[in-house]
Amino acid sequence: MSRRIGKKGIPVALDALDTALLDLLQRDASLPVRTLADQVGSSPATCQRRIAQMRESGVLQKQVAIVDRQLVGRPLTVFVSVELDKQNAALLTQFEKRMAAEEDVMACYEVSGEFDFLIIVSAESMAQYHAFTREVFSSNNNVRNFKSMFAMNCSKFETRVPLPPPAGEPA
Amino acid sequence: MSRRIGKKGIPVALDALDTALLDLLQRDASLPVRTLADQVGSSPATCQRRIAQMRESGVLQKQVAIVDRQLVGRPLTVFVSVELDKQNAALLTQFEKRMAAEEDVMACYEVSGEFDFLIIVSAESMAQYHAFTREVFSSNNNVRNFKSMFAMNCSKFETRVPLPPPAGEPA
DNA sequence: TATGAAACCTGATATCT
DNA sequence: AGATATCAGGTTTCATA
Numbered sequence: 001m002s003r004r005i006g007k008k009g010i011p012v013a014l015d016a017l018d019t020a021l022l023d024l025l026q027r028d029a030s031l032p033v034r035t036l037a038d039q040v041g042s043s044p045a046t047c048q049r050r051i052a053q054m055r056e057s058g059v060l061q062k063q064v065a066i067v068d069r070q071l072v073g074r075p076l077t078v079f080v081s082v083e084l085d086k087q088n089a090a091l092l093t094q095f096e097k098r099m100a101a102e103e104d105v106m107a108c109y110e111v112s113g114e115f116d117f118l119i120i121v122s123a124e125s126m127a128q129y130h131a132f133t134r135e136v137f138s139s140n141n142n143v144r145n146f147k148s149m150f151a152m153n154c155s156k157f158e159t160r161v162p163l164p165p166p167a168g169e170p171a
Numbered sequence: 172m173s174r175r176i177g178k179k180g181i182p183v184a185l186d187a188l189d190t191a192l193l194d195l196l197q198r199d200a201s202l203p204v205r206t207l208a209d210q211v212g213s214s215p216a217t218c219q220r221r222i223a224q225m226r227e228s229g230v231l232q233k234q235v236a237i238v239d240r241q242l243v244g245r246p247l248t249v250f251v252s253v254e255l256d257k258q259n260a261a262l263l264t265q266f267e268k269r270m271a272a273e274e275d276v277m278a279c280y281e282v283s284g285e286f287d288f289l290i291i292v293s294a295e296s297m298a299q300y301h302a303f304t305r306e307v308f309s310s311n312n313n314v315r316n317f318k319s320m321f322a323m324n325c326s327k328f329e330t331r332v333p334l335p336p337p338a339g340e341p342a
Numbered sequence: 343t344a345t346g347a348a349a350c351c352t353g354a355t356a357t358c359t
Numbered sequence: 360a361g362a363t364a365t366c367a368g369g370t371t372t373c374a375t376a
Contacts, residue, residue, distance in 0.1 A: 025236035065196035096326035155267035
């Protein structure tokens with residue numbers, strides 16, 4: 001298996017303690033270090049060290065607040081499939097940069113299949129979304145076509161990734 | 172405009188201070204209250220109160236750690252379009268419950284268009300994903316068909332939602 | 343070399359004006 | 360809402376295995 005390398009070339013090797021901490025933090029990043037220590041059966045100092053290391057290596061990217069999109073005035077989630085006209089590397093990158101710059105774009109994936117990109121957009125209203133597409137897709141020469149799929153209901157939205165048990169360490 | 176109602180029937184009315192705090196916390200939930208206070212031009216006590224209120228009302232759902240999926244051994248993201256056989260309310264709910272129970276399922280949206288659901292799955296490997304589909308989709312009588320779209324590259328992944336300026340308050 | 347215990351110091355929380 | 364006081368939690372140091 002290829003060894004995983006994180007930020008600043010730091011090799012990433014998570015043991016059982018690391019994964020236990022990550023799992024807890026993915027559920028609730030506001031847990032006191034002391035509580036974490038209790039839960040994983042270690043000391044606050046050690047937990048803190050491990051967390052700092054994982055931050056360093058980039059495994060632990062950040063901790064963020066998750067808001068209720070309905071309550072915050074962003075009730076619309078739209079999945080947009082985008083097909084580009086020309087797909088040379090420079091133009092793909094250009095498109096990605098454009099998406100990265102748009103605040104309403106929550107995610108941008110290059111995908112296999114019938115089209116090139118799948119974009120996830122968060123919008124205030126249909127009118128606002130319409131204006132967005134006009135500006136971002138319709139006026140982009142390299143966008144051959146795009147199709148919008150509207151989320152009518154979201155029954156699950158999870159940021160937490162299940163963590164595989166630590167890969168068998170060399171004996 | 173319909174007034175927004177949060178958890179426990181608490182009406183949600185965010186002013187400029189609230190949105191400023193939410194915006195900061197969506198970027199970095201580990202910021203000390205004191206820093207928040209400085210940034211938004213208020214006192215720590217007030218900021219803390221506002222944050223507690225937003226937690227109460229459900230606007231602020233939780234704070235979580237975001238991990239690097241590559242580095243953590245979950246390199247595969249798959250978008251699955253699912254078409255059900257029968258779409259009565261009970262069966263839709265049953266399907267959603269099943270998705271909610273699956274750890275690999277990051278999101279489940281009911282969507283408009285050619286199919287019924289769009290599922291976002293995080294997987295360890297192609298083999299593991301294949302096993303997942305067999306168990307979750309192929310052996311579900313009510314799934315008419317499903318199609319997998321594989322993310323080849325993720326150029327943007329954002330949990331932060333742009334916050335509209337506070338709606339015009341009554342004079 | 344990494345861990346756990348304890349001291350220290352910063353930030354969260356509650357009370358009061 | 361803001362200032363202050365109290366207390367809990369994060370952070371560092373040191374001793375240890």
